[in-house]
Amino acid sequence: MARYNFRAVEKKWQEIWENEEIFKTRNDFTKPKFYALVEFPYPSGEGLHVGHPRPYTALDVVARKRRLEGYNVLYPMGWDAFGLPTENYAIQTKIHPAVITERNINRFREQLKSLGFSFDWSREVNTTDPAYFKWTQWIFLKLFEKGLAYKKEMPINWCPRCKIGLANEEVVDGGCERCGHEVETKVKNQWMLKITAYAERLINDLDLVDYIERVKIQQRNWIGRSEGADVTFKIKDTEESLVVFTTRPDTLFGATYMVISPEHPVLERLKERITNLPDITAYQEQARRKSEFERSQLAREKTGVQVEGLKAINPVNGEEISIWVSDYVLMSYGTGAIMAVPGHDERDWEFAKKFGLPIIEVVAGGDVTEQAYTDTETGTMVNSGFLNGLDVQTAKAKITEWLREQGLGEPKVNYKLRDWVFSRQRYWGEPIPLVHCEKCGWVPVPEEELPVRLPQVTNYEPTDTGESPLAKIRHWVETTCPKCGGYAERETDTMPQWAGSSWYFMRYTDPHNDQALASKEALNYWLPVDWYNGGMEHTTLHLLYSRFWHKFLYDLGIVPGPEPYSKRTSHGMILGENNEKMSKSRGNVVNPDDVVAEYGADTMRLYEMFIGDFEKSVPWSTDGVRGCKRFLDRVWKLMEVVKPGDAYSPELEAKMHQTIKKVSQDYEGLKFNTAIAALMTLLNEINHVGSINEAEIKAFLILLNPVAPHITEEMWEKLGFEGMLNEQSWPTWDEEKTIEQTIEIGVQINGKVRGTITVNINDPQEAAKEKVMANEAIQKALDGKTIVKEIYVPGRIYNIVVK
């Protein structure tokens, strides 16, 4: 038997799969469908990383299994190709980003193909392709039409040295990722998407989907729903009032002052009445200069200034209370103003202590002179007029009702989720398809003129003002208004990388359609995605954004259901051999090309699936790779001991059924490591028996095929079996036959194993007991003891309690 030549075999089958279009997905809408999706990569200049194939292999296993089970499977791949590294490289080298992108994509595609994934390459999508981003722009225009895209002054991260606006992910520890200079905030007029309008549905509809729990929890926390009430406080001697959001309206009698954010507009409106305006202005200035980083570092120590000349009225008791400005109150959450209840809120307590403000106890149970009492379960209301004696929950309901009757407040739900900052002042992104006309305002580019392409330029350097590099390309900027025909200017901001990835899974269903983002029939058939696997790092941004876009398109009647992904799972990272994150600077990067060249794609795939718990991080081990290679070599050698036979042999029958069950279930449950371990155990068993018959090896090869597709196809052919392996059916198991008739169980005395007996699975207790008592070791252990109790769990244990 010739040694297994993985190089020749892998190349051979990859060519067959490609030439015969084995994994090409047909829009045959009569078959049951299965849509498997993995996050498409950003094609960086670094090439594929050994972490990429982990999720790709996992869903390739599932996709291949589903095909063998008779499903019409869609398992596509594409490129999330807009992005900063490419743009930065273009600035350095003066090479057009599109050229760099194409080069990188070619390299990625080649690397992925060498791993033998069953992607349908005819459906490849590329977010930077105008034929693709035409539809990204189209979706944006729909959002704009429905009032979900709006322009607003927003602070951005600004690096004064690079003169560039930075995305949040480019800010590392408060500094610029590229030069390390401290990042400032700069207010810019930005396009925003009103994702908050979908907050409630984004939370509630998590109940409709099968996501791993940690993903659901993280999304819920990120959206941050909280119930409470808006309460209106009049400002004395003015027509103005302050509305606050509170989750503790029950503590209203304990509100002894108010705090507003430094950016609160009332300060501007009432500046005539403020007697210490210079102090306020100075504080505002100081708060504005603080970077996000500083603000979080200084989070402990409270600062603030009293607004003199203004007093608020507590609506429940008419008390006059002071108003303060402090940056611990954020303009971006709630109303930018709070009622301070120092007795029952830690932040307010700290602030009150520092500035000597009154603290009133309104919920009994703690000692508010020592610390804020925040328990809402056990306290009783005191010093609270008509609320006295009630528990917190009842008081909340009662005061909320009272406020509503008095017209002083109403129940309110608030979210931590903010609207999505959608503008980037960059070149390498989808142009926002709007023009600004003096007369008509913001006007959408007509649909038939889409896509708005990026102009050809030679210089991608950003401007001094933080505007997009596009702003300098006057011939591109200057245009005519589609509405009035007058002079207008194009929007020069581009979209963030999250735009193209928010709907790519829809495009895969019908990727070459030039009439719509995809045909109605294709969307109705393929959506929702049946199984989407991706990184935890995308839980709060990509996953939420794409759910938002999908819901929006659902409302427009474009996609068939409310949720894009039926099931979401997540993989762990692959670390370097030294247990640290793989990176060039740490010098611990493993290149998949080297692994494929030395051990082959099947070994690479097998190892990545066997390496450990799929959901956890795990260090790479070159020795582990070799172990997987050895396993495949031993599988290859099975061909030397194949005997005829069209049914499982008595020696292996139970083991076969057990393994089919185990592997079938474990592939579905992300337990690839234990599925492979079961196949290894079976192989050991076969070698112990010394032979394998045709029925057995057929099943074995099909079970292994999703993980190691090349070697198993080759063996199938060499053994002269009919057709190709990928045309076969997934083996089934018979529950009855998984049960071993005779089994060895442990015998315990007082919970300690003292011996073993071999019993028939159907043996009654008396028969088992006979065998127990015949056992020498047990006899010895029982010598001189009195049996108190006996527990027999058939197939498990025989336990004797003695005194």
Add this chain to the structure above:
RNA sequence: GCCGGGGUGGCGGAAUGGCAGACGCUACGGACUUAAAAUCCGUUGGGCUACGCGCCCGUGAGGGUUCGAGUCCCUCCCCCGGCACCA
């Protein structure tokens, strides 16, 4: 601080409340070889031992429930991830 997920051999990791350490790696011993690599066979949690009998200890720590706990309950420690003045 809050919310998740975890602590099991030298390593990656297995274990519906029922013989802890499956499977793989490493290491060691043996076979084959002039030799090495590869391959094959064996051993591999710690300790004791009248070393092929058999005993004790052992799943982060301490308690508890149970005939029986890695698994369930309580208290605590440590590690990883996310959020972080969210009213």
